[in-house]
Amino acid sequence: MRILLSMPPRFHVPGLVPDDPLIDLPGEEAHHLHKVLRLGAGAAVRVFDGRGGEWDAEVVESGSRAVRVRRGAMVAAAPEAGVAITLAVALLKGDKLDEVVRDAVMLGVHAIRPFTSAHTEARGAARARSGRGRWARIALASTKQCGRAVLPVVHEVAPLASILAAPEGQGILLAEPAHAARRLADLGAAPPPSAATLMVGPEGGWHPGEVADAMRQGWTILTLGPRTLRADAAPIVALTAVMAVWGEL
Amino acid sequence: MRILLSMPPRFHVPGLVPDDPLIDLPGEEAHHLHKVLRLGAGAAVRVFDGRGGEWDAEVVESGSRAVRVRRGAMVAAAPEAGVAITLAVALLKGDKLDEVVRDAVMLGVHAIRPFTSAHTEARGAARARSGRGRWARIALASTKQCGRAVLPVVHEVAPLASILAAPEGQGILLAEPAHAARRLADLGAAPPPSAATLMVGPEGGWHPGEVADAMRQGWTILTLGPRTLRADAAPIVALTAVMAVWGEL
The missing domain is CATH 2.40.240.20 (Hypothetical PUA domain-like; domain 1)
Structure with a gap:
């Protein structure tokens, strides 16, 4: 770093x-x-x-x-991560997603997919139309600052179901421990995939049916320990955690 | 999580x-x-x-x-981390340290030690007098929210030298790769210590003499990969990363 x-x-x-x-x-x-x-x-x-x-x-x-x-x-730019990680992140209140985009790019994310789900704030969804251009500018500014020569793509806001149906690489959904979830160490015990989609939910959490859908579609359900995190800190914490156990940091 | x-x-x-x-x-x-x-x-x-x-x-x-x-x-509160990690964090501009305190407590930090160093912003140091009470209130609010029953202490702002001289547990200083630094995987390869002090510098980075001082006093110099992070994101990223390789997440 x-x-x-x-x-x-x-x-x-x-x-x-x-x-x-x-x-x-x-x-x-x-x-x-x-x-x-x-x-x-x-x-x-x-x-x-x-x-x-x-x-x-x-x-x-x-x-x-x-x-x-x-x-x-x-010249040699900052090297890219070995695992191409797409961060699928629920729309968050206010401009909280701006910071997530900025820091995820600096950590080395491959792409960012904002999504809406059952418990996404309606206001967040309404703001999203103006969001994509702003997030693309933030992604560019972060890329320039952090030394990467690859510009991560910020995709259009999509409904959760479309991302669940077609993750890029291994689908990993962050959930509460109440779901029969795997721990980070389990993830680290397997060889890293070449690509992964890491999905982090909104302030309101997941609708139980959403987690069930993900499991049915082969997603890994991951939990990150027993303490409660703020929803706007969770994406960067989760991204750092999987990058750490995959040897990317 | x-x-x-x-x-x-x-x-x-x-x-x-x-x-x-x-x-x-x-x-x-x-x-x-x-x-x-x-x-x-x-x-x-x-x-x-x-x-x-x-x-x-x-x-x-x-x-x-x-x-x-x-x-x-x-009742059973959220379990505490196995490694008691003290986060030693340089004063940051504006209210950036507020978010660091909030999220570090939620991640499970044992204590927080704000410090001043050669490249700390003078304005940050001037604000620090009013900071400690605010940080203690933020730590309490976070503790209540995240389910922990242990309230982490936010210590008085101290000069860097006093923390370098007496870390709680293993001293780990986050630095740029230019310093002969160890990677996160090296840290994860050894058994976790019972306690550690993780130190993260200010926006202006370290004075080279500071890193040399830390090395002389037995600190582990850690780097987190080749991309540049924002100084205000670095404490939470570093804390998450060491907790991940120590099996705390």
Whole structure:
């Protein structure tokens, strides 16, 4: 885990053309370089394509109409996790999901799938329409800050059933110990999967039928010990816990 | 991990007299029962002593001058962690430490030691005087919510050196991979200690001399993988990670 930010500022350029040394930064990234960070010609930066490629670069032009950098040598970005973990997370009250997106990206999540379930707050669902664009921006900002060169996707809000029916990789649902759940150590005893979907419920908890549905569809029901966690802390705690026993930290 | 709150409201009575069935709740707890939750005579509650004892109880009087309950059978509180972990955490900007205290208590921390170090924000240090009372209240509220009957202590803000000199149990300092640090798997490979102090630094990171001091004094330097975390997410991520490899989750 790095806490100090010692790397040069990083900019996301999704449409990087191979072998073209001169790169025009897209709108928001140009704004960030020129207006927010106020970098001028000669400044050392990095560009990454969001799919794992990252390069040193030098600013050659910084203005309100165009920001252009010259790409240098390829560099090693922060390595990706070995298990591609999709975090399926229930809509939470207020802007609580913003922090979850930010920290999950920094931990190394592969993708984020917000969902609605029986006990999801109606207000949360109503806010979700405006959420996806904001979560995508937060995911990008976090990716830039944490040193990853892969940009995790934040998917459209979906109903629980559609995620239960088709998890990416091993489906793991976090539940209370009352359900016949497996402990974290059981999860760690098996070899890590290549991909997993980790699902964390809303403030209101699961409807019992939802957990039964998940079990019927082959999901692993996981519990994380005897103490009660806040719903908005649970996603990051659960993600950290499975990454820890899978040797990702 | 429980997310639903299915237990009756819980009240902290530090001075419980053995064998006395009638208990007067102290000031703030009485206020919470009578004014906030508006419980009346006959309501089912629980009382706990903050040292591990918990009992069913029934409200017999609920008024602005006195709140009295009748203690019933002893009940099993949420079990405590096997490793008594003290979280030593640098002062953070704004009220970021409030959330750390709340979630650390819910995860099952034994005690919290806020500290100042070379790169601690001066404003954080100035706010710390008012902080301790607030953090103690947050710790109590979290203890009541998460089902623990042991109330973790939030210590006075101390300088880093005093904690480095005398950790409770095994000293573990979270640092960047640049330091010759051990990985989480190394920590998990050894038998868990009976007690540990887990130390997490400020936004500004460690002064190199601080990490050197810790190493000289026998601390384990731990790193949590290659991606950068926000300083205010790092304490809970680190706490979860060590609890995961020590089999506490």
